[in-house]
Amino acid sequence: MTDRIREFLDTRHTEGPCLVVDLDVVRSNYLAFANALPDTRVFYAVKANPAPQVLSLLAQLGSCFDTASVPEIDMVLAAGATPDRISFGNTIKKERDIERAWMMGVTLFAFDSEAELLKIARSAPGSKVFCRILFDCEGAEWPLSRKFGCVPEMAVDLLEKAQRLGLKPHGVSFHVGSQQRNPQVYDRALTLVAGIFRDLAERGITLKMVNLGGGFPARYLKDIPAVQTYGEAISTSLRKHFGNDLPETIIEPGRGMVGNAGMLQAEVVLISRKAEDEAVRWVYLDIGKFGGLAETMDEAIRYPIHTSRDHDEKAACILAGPTCDSADVLYEKEPYFLPLSLEIGDKVLIEATGAYTTTYSAVAFNGFAPLQAFFI
Amino acid sequence: MTDRIREFLDTRHTEGPCLVVDLDVVRSNYLAFANALPDTRVFYAVKANPAPQVLSLLAQLGSCFDTASVPEIDMVLAAGATPDRISFGNTIKKERDIERAWMMGVTLFAFDSEAELLKIARSAPGSKVFCRILFDCEGAEWPLSRKFGCVPEMAVDLLEKAQRLGLKPHGVSFHVGSQQRNPQVYDRALTLVAGIFRDLAERGITLKMVNLGGGFPARYLKDIPAVQTYGEAISTSLRKHFGNDLPETIIEPGRGMVGNAGMLQAEVVLISRKAEDEAVRWVYLDIGKFGGLAETMDEAIRYPIHTSRDHDEKAACILAGPTCDSADVLYEKEPYFLPLSLEIGDKVLIEATGAYTTTYSAVAFNGFAPLQAFFI
Known part of the structure; x- marks a missing residue:
């Protein structure tokens, strides 16, 4: 995370996931x-x-x-x-x-x-x-x-x-x-x-x-x-x-x-469990395989993800995207550890996303707009 | 293939792959x-x-x-x-x-x-x-x-x-x-x-x-x-x-x-072998996983493909898309049988492509435009 990207994100308040690339x-x-x-x-x-x-x-x-x-x-x-x-x-x-x-x-x-x-x-x-x-x-x-x-x-x-x-x-x-x-x-x-x-x-x-x-x-x-x-x-x-x-x-x-010049900001849309007694949470973001993170296919590229609660205790999550496509799951075979205190609406930062994200994004799958990008 | 789609494709002479949907x-x-x-x-x-x-x-x-x-x-x-x-x-x-x-x-x-x-x-x-x-x-x-x-x-x-x-x-x-x-x-x-x-x-x-x-x-x-x-x-x-x-x-x-209302027309860009003595040809089309055929992921959906040479002898091919991404391969685990007489520049018709194609298409991966579609 560079100071310039942090400053940009601190002052940006538009809707939806976005990529910021530090030139x-x-x-x-x-x-x-x-x-x-x-x-x-x-x-x-x-x-x-x-x-x-x-x-x-x-x-x-x-x-x-x-x-x-x-x-x-x-x-x-x-x-x-x-x-x-x-x-x-x-x-x-x-x-x-x-x-x-x-x-x-x-x-x-x-x-x-x-x-x-x-x-x-x-x-x-x-x-x-x-x-x-x-x-x-x-x-x-x-x-x-x-x-x-x-x-x-x-x-x-x-x-x-x-x-x-x-x-x-x-x-x-x-x-x-x-x-x-x-x-x-x-x-x-x-x-x-x-x-x-x-x-x-x-x-x-x-x-x-x-x-x-x-x-x-x-x-x-x-x-x-x-x-x-x-x-x-x-x-x-x-x-x-x-x-x-x-x-x-x-x-x-x-x-x-x-790759390392880009930082992607996304939002937590939902956190849930499939059953009362299930240990692993599902965390759904507003970006997934079809919104720019296509390289998570077969869980090949594993991006570092930061939240504002990273000092809290972490536990395993299945991480998924927002679309109605059941293949739109980012990390499941090897669950991702995120803070237990994570909440719906929290912003997350996905690091090293400057390569193979913007142009991989689907045109309009599920009606979602392609990934926005800013170059600073 | 409906008569209306056939007639449309017979008279269309624009560049690049296209989907035609018969309403x-x-x-x-x-x-x-x-x-x-x-x-x-x-x-x-x-x-x-x-x-x-x-x-x-x-x-x-x-x-x-x-x-x-x-x-x-x-x-x-x-x-x-x-x-x-x-x-x-x-x-x-x-x-x-x-x-x-x-x-x-x-x-x-x-x-x-x-x-x-x-x-x-x-x-x-x-x-x-x-x-x-x-x-x-x-x-x-x-x-x-x-x-x-x-x-x-x-x-x-x-x-x-x-x-x-x-x-x-x-x-x-x-x-x-x-x-x-x-x-x-x-x-x-x-x-x-x-x-x-x-x-x-x-x-x-x-x-x-x-x-x-x-x-x-x-x-x-x-x-x-x-x-x-x-x-x-x-x-x-x-x-x-x-x-x-x-x-x-x-x-x-x-x-x-x-699904069955759509027919996609694509073009053979290259036919090659990796070695002189290799039995299986590689056939590269101008559409692939990132141009609208995302459902070929894991070779899940296997589309019927027609050529004008289907009466000729067929042999196994590995079928791939046109991008510089090595994951852009459509059918390899189970090779696809296409005519031995198939040539570069031939048009192929990919059937039952009316669903989950246009909006899945990448915005501009490799500089290729998203899939064009016509509704007749």
């Missing part, structure tokens, strides 16, 4: 990444929080941007970044969207399949492409499915093919899984990447770039290593695998850039 | 419920699809409405229904929202806890209240959690207390689980309800109403019993438990009213 925290996160990895370019993962205020600040600080769609590219350009600072990082793109991006000046594209490579060759000729490889994200709190990436052998063949198609085979990307708390995991991924660089060198192709992806954690309930620790682990691993012939590197922090 | 189907669903349960009032569950066109049609047909929030009440009134046809059916309400509803003329409220009952007594004095009981929804495809309802013993105590608080103890509600395919399940619930009626009669209180809830299925891939079959099972069970002294009954269909 000073975003700034200091950007500088921490830049300092920890001075030779690495930062491509902010726009999807984490695409608010114009966040994008403008990062554009001013010199950040580059990882985008998932044409509307995100529009927003980044509107924030003042030039197209050479934009990566179209989604491996699943409509061909007409690739063409639109290229017409807007974007020349860096991700792919993980032959079909996508062919689309890029047709609609963004001459562009730089990087291939995303599958990577097992052990250690991540929000591990990724096999949705993105291909096996390294396929990456080698496709990058070679990229050159035949008139594209620039630029590099390789991977993703260590979101909220990855183990900095050592990069070494295993870089072993695979270095192998791809070598295989292609044997075929006469010199790759230039390693995209280290995102996955940098925000601090929720458990402590996380400092960005500096990640920087050191990555640098050590890069030197081990590439010696003095270091490739360009980029990172794509999203959660790590904005 | 004639909604009309015939309403009439089927009214005919199957002639002595039961229909309270349409607005959350399933709150489009003004749907609400106006149902208001004209004489439907009542089950609402989850003040904005939903606003929409129902705007559609031409009077407040005496509205139930505020969410058991989790802010006290100021109860007051707002009461000021708008709503006098029928759900509750499942003492705290909620006290709010209603203070802010909607003299209103009719019904208590929701917990019920184990065996047989439902989207079973409910314990989020709503209390044990029957507590319901008896709270309904008695309602009278002491100056409210009208009106009845009992339960929910058999969404997409409930077993009509016999109502008998088990009505056994509990009849017990509550008897217990309260012994305390001098005569309840008037049984709210049979929703849960009526839409036809996805598996056959479902006709509405008439549900009507007969419910009538038989009511006579068994209440004899000639039948209570008023209401039902709250949502999915059963609009």
Whole structure:
């Protein structure tokens, strides 16, 4: 909780849950990444929080941007970044969207399949492409499915093919899984990447770039290593695998850039028990899975929650959202401990909610408005 | 697929996924419920699809409405229904929202806890209240959690207390689980309800109403019993438990009213394999979990999908959405069979998508616009 957020919330008296993002925290996160990895370019993962205020600040600080769609590219350009600072990082793109991006000046594209490579060759000729490889994200709190990436052998063949198609085979990307708390995991991924660089060198192709992806954690309930620790682990691993012939590197922090900059204020709507003798209370808030806290799916992300009664005795609660959907339960398998003195109408503060909240919010489920957000 | 939807889609050439709802189907669903349960009032569950066109049609047909929030009440009134046809059916309400509803003329409220009952007594004095009981929804495809309802013993105590608080103890509600395919399940619930009626009669209180809830299925891939079959099972069970002294009954269909009225058109964005020798293709559509198909969560709802190549040989696919979120996978545990000849750019039709799609859609995740919908 920063002083600026506290002051804002103290003077705000409008209705409904709201997120407040402290842009000073975003700034200091950007500088921490830049300092920890001075030779690495930062491509902010726009999807984490695409608010114009966040994008403008990062554009001013010199950040580059990882985008998932044409509307995100529009927003980044509107924030003042030039197209050479934009990566179209989604491996699943409509061909007409690739063409639109290229017409807007974007020349860096991700792919993980032959079909996508062919689309890029047709609609963004001459562009730089990087291939995303599958990577097992052990250690991540929000591990990724096999949705993105291909096996390294396929990456080698496709990058070679990229050159035949008139594209620039630029590099390789991977993703260590979101909220990855183990900095050592990069070494295993870089072993695979270095192998791809070598295989292609044997075929006469010199790759230039390693995209280290995102996955940098925000601090929720458990402590996380400092960005500096990640920087050191990555640098050590890069030197081990590439010696003095270091490739360009980029990172794509999203959660790590904005997660801890946001604080969400919600209200306790109801506290009840299902039977007189039931030990565990149900606590219902005016925000839930459909109002912005979608990352509580499978209880994956466990947010720190503060109340004004935290000095009182705490007991286990099942925490749920306000909608008529029975799936709108935040924490049940592992109950959440909240003060026994908590009352209906109390405000609660949900920490580290700057990433993956506003845009995940449902349009109007149950008639509830999407999450309001303020950037200060 | 109705002729009207086919004609609309044949002439539509705008960008992105879209839902088309045939209001004639909604009309015939309403009439089927009214005919199957002639002595039961229909309270349409607005959350399933709150489009003004749907609400106006149902208001004209004489439907009542089950609402989850003040904005939903606003929409129902705007559609031409009077407040005496509205139930505020969410058991989790802010006290100021109860007051707002009461000021708008709503006098029928759900509750499942003492705290909620006290709010209603203070802010909607003299209103009719019904208590929701917990019920184990065996047989439902989207079973409910314990989020709503209390044990029957507590319901008896709270309904008695309602009278002491100056409210009208009106009845009992339960929910058999969404997409409930077993009509016999109502008998088990009505056994509990009849017990509550008897217990309260012994305390001098005569309840008037049984709210049979929703849960009526839409036809996805598996056959479902006709509405008439549900009507007969419910009538038989009511006579068994209440004899000639039948209570008023209401039902709250949502999915059963609009599910099969909607057809969603999407586009194949990418078809790929993760390795040369991998048998299962990945098929990526321009709609996924965050664009309106949230009910594919845990692969709960399995929509029928049609292509123009359905006469060709089919093979297993993993089906996923277009966002950079690795959780945006629709069917993977149980792969979906689609034609081997399917191509990027093909349109696919996703059937029975009239319920729980438009309003579930994320505001702008990954920069993608919310689901467009047309009502014809």
